[in-house]
Amino acid sequence: MSRRSRPPRLLIVLAVLGAAIFAVPLLGLLARTPWRDLPSLLSSDIVIDALKLSLISSLGATVISAVVGVPLAWLLARVEFPGRRLVRGMVLLPLVLPPVVGGAALLFALGRRGLVGEPLYKATGLVVPFSVWGVILAVTFVSMPFLVITVEGALRNLDARFEGAAATLGATRWTVLRKVTLPMVMPSISSGLVLTWARALGEFGATITFAGNLQGRTQTLPLAVFVALESNRGTAIALSLVMVAVSLTVLVVLRERWWKTW
Amino acid sequence: MLMRRRAVSDAARNIAPTNATMRTATSGHVDDMPRVKQLSAGRPAHCGNIVRCYLPLVKWVRVVWVPAVVMMVTVSCGGSPSEIRVSAAASLTDAFAEVETAFEATHAGVDVVLNFGGSSALREQIIEGAPVDVFASANMSTMESVVAAGEVAVDPRVFARNLLEIAVPPGNPGNVTGLADFSRQDLLIGLCAEGVPCGDFGRQALEKAGVTPSIDSNEPDVRALLTKIELGEFDAGIVYVTDVTAAKGQVEGIEIPASDNVVATYPIAVLASAPNPDAAGVFVEFVLSDTGKAILSRYGFAAP
Numbered sequence: 001m002s003r004r005s006r007p008p009r010l011l012i013v014l015a016v017l018g019a020a021i022f023a024v025p026l027l028g029l030l031a032r033t034p035w036r037d038l039p040s041l042l043s044s045d046i047v048i049d050a051l052k053l054s055l056i057s058s059l060g061a062t063v064i065s066a067v068v069g070v071p072l073a074w075l076l077a078r079v080e081f082p083g084r085r086l087v088r089g090m091v092l093l094p095l096v097l098p099p100v101v102g103g104a105a106l107l108f109a110l111g112r113r114g115l116v117g118e119p120l121y122k123a124t125g126l127v128v129p130f131s132v133w134g135v136i137l138a139v140t141f142v143s144m145p146f147l148v149i150t151v152e153g154a155l156r157n158l159d160a161r162f163e164g165a166a167a168t169l170g171a172t173r174w175t176v177l178r179k180v181t182l183p184m185v186m187p188s189i190s191s192g193l194v195l196t197w198a199r200a201l202g203e204f205g206a207t208i209t210f211a212g213n214l215q216g217r218t219q220t221l222p223l224a225v226f227v228a229l230e231s232n233r234g235t236a237i238a239l240s241l242v243m244v245a246v247s248l249t250v251l252v253v254l255r256e257r258w259w260k261t262w
Numbered sequence: 263m264l265m266r267r268r269a270v271s272d273a274a275r276n277i278a279p280t281n282a283t284m285r286t287a288t289s290g291h292v293d294d295m296p297r298v299k300q301l302s303a304g305r306p307a308h309c310g311n312i313v314r315c316y317l318p319l320v321k322w323v324r325v326v327w328v329p330a331v332v333m334m335v336t337v338s339c340g341g342s343p344s345e346i347r348v349s350a351a352a353s354l355t356d357a358f359a360e361v362e363t364a365f366e367a368t369h370a371g372v373d374v375v376l377n378f379g380g381s382s383a384l385r386e387q388i389i390e391g392a393p394v395d396v397f398a399s400a401n402m403s404t405m406e407s408v409v410a411a412g413e414v415a416v417d418p419r420v421f422a423r424n425l426l427e428i429a430v431p432p433g434n435p436g437n438v439t440g441l442a443d444f445s446r447q448d449l450l451i452g453l454c455a456e457g458v459p460c461g462d463f464g465r466q467a468l469e470k471a472g473v474t475p476s477i478d479s480n481e482p483d484v485r486a487l488l489t490k491i492e493l494g495e496f497d498a499g500i501v502y503v504t505d506v507t508a509a510k511g512q513v514e515g516i517e518i519p520a521s522d523n524v525v526a527t528y529p530i531a532v533l534a535s536a537p538n539p540d541a542a543g544v545f546v547e548f549v550l551s552d553t554g555k556a557i558l559s560r561y562g563f564a565a566p
Contacts, residue, residue, distance in 0.1 A: 112494060212480075212481070215480075
């Protein structure tokens with residue numbers, strides 16, 4: 001037992017190095033923060049507009065992901081159909097694709113001259129890019145895979161006998177889904193949603209490519225940081241601090257609450 | 263000692279089959295797996311032999327060392343003394359690509375590495391210590407702030423001039439005729455972001471023309487803006503004359519009258535912290551030479 005309390009030194013050194021990769025940039029940010037000007041920087045229009053838009057778009061993406069992502073995960077985990085592997089690969093693609101590529105692809109598809117966007121524009125006059133809807137769509141594209149991958153994994157590992165038992169007791173398929181399946185994978189859904197939200201909050205590349213960059217309409221926190229970094233560094237740092245604080249709080253608090261049950 | 267080692271290897275052998283049987287037994291019930299895995303991966307309770315104790319770690323290292331070696335070799339190949347790193351404004355993309363080819367053809371063994379971006383983004387990289395030899399900016403003020411930060415070795419020299427032009431998609435779907443159309447709400451208008459030279463110049467031109475633009479997006483650099491005009495996603499944007507030339511028919515240009523136009527001045531300088539200052543100086547001379555000027559004028563730049 002005494003050996004267990006003395007972990008191998010080499011591992012500790014490597015682990016500390018690993019932690020430093022995350023800690024040092026944060027310290028760098030804090031070291032450059034103009035603390036005295038922070039209140040006035042944080043109350044500037046740019047910061048408030050960006051914060052509002054980031055909350056709207058990240059929560060919007062989370063809601064959309066919950067509504068269509070969970071069924072998609074269920075489909076991938078439970079239904080055999082030709083091309084399932086391809087669909088799964090496609091769903092997970094945004095995890096590895098540079099977000100800028102995703103944004104460009106969205107533009108080619110849903111832009112005014114795009115595959116779907118052109119008929120849509122001609123029929124309804126609706127322009128998806130350069131609008132809040134464009135931001136939500138871009139952000140959903142990049143962040144939803146986190147939910148799908150988490151929930152699909154949980155559904156695959158679920159013991160099918162529970163659902164079978166419920167069915168033998170006369171539950172309809174819908175009841176089984178509602179009363180057995182969903183409650184059992186709920187911890188995964190919750191943590192998947194948190195990951196999705198966190199990724200959505202930090203999305204940059206797809207947003208600026210597809211939705212453009214306009215304060216109050218499509219300029220989310222990461223975009224505002226990027227632009228401010230080149231013109232007003234104080235604002236950029238204030239914005240970065242807001243992002244770090246919001247994300248860290250949510251990740252720490254929610255992790256305590258949900259991941260434990262995993 | 264010998265006895266002891268045997269005991270350990272027996273223990274190891276015992277763990278292995280158990281693990282295997284549990285794997286097969288619980289297949290389909292993967293929720294049991296992590297605990298089993300932890301047992302076998304952790305340090306065995308009666309572990310005397312240091313090599314055996316760390317065997318999992320050694321195996322893990324073997325997975326890591328191949329990519330590590332590949333990475334180190336690649337990294338150490340970069341940054342050789344014959345490399346010149348040039349950070350250049352996005353509007354120079356095509357012209358400098360040809361300058362690079364011409365320079366490398368006459369200076370054997372020298373590799374020019376080009377890094378294009380909005381001048382202001384490049385400035386931030388330089389001020390934050392990026393290893394860059396040469397900086398070519400699309401305006402004087404960005405270069406001046408690099409000079410003010412003490413990052414420039416020799417005084418910047420102007421190597422080209424540029425003018426603004428309105429760019430519209432082929433066919434001009436928004437029927438744009440001049441800067442006045444930039445206030446139309448029904449059009450999708452893109453400009454470069456404020457702080458980026460083309461963004462500042464574009465706003466100056468609009469101000470001269472007395473137009474308050476109805477902007478739909480502030481793009482990070484002029485090429486990002488140009489691409490979205492090419493795609494037809496914006497009805498109009500303000501770019502450089504040279505960008506319209508570079509787009510080769512993918513956009514249409516609409517001239518901005520001289521009274522509203524703004525002249526962009528391009529300075530170039532060797533940086534104080536240049537890893538390769540001598541070669542960098544040669545490159546700057548090349549850009550300023552007749553050969554360099556000829557290439558730049560082919561892309562629509564005016565002489566300094």
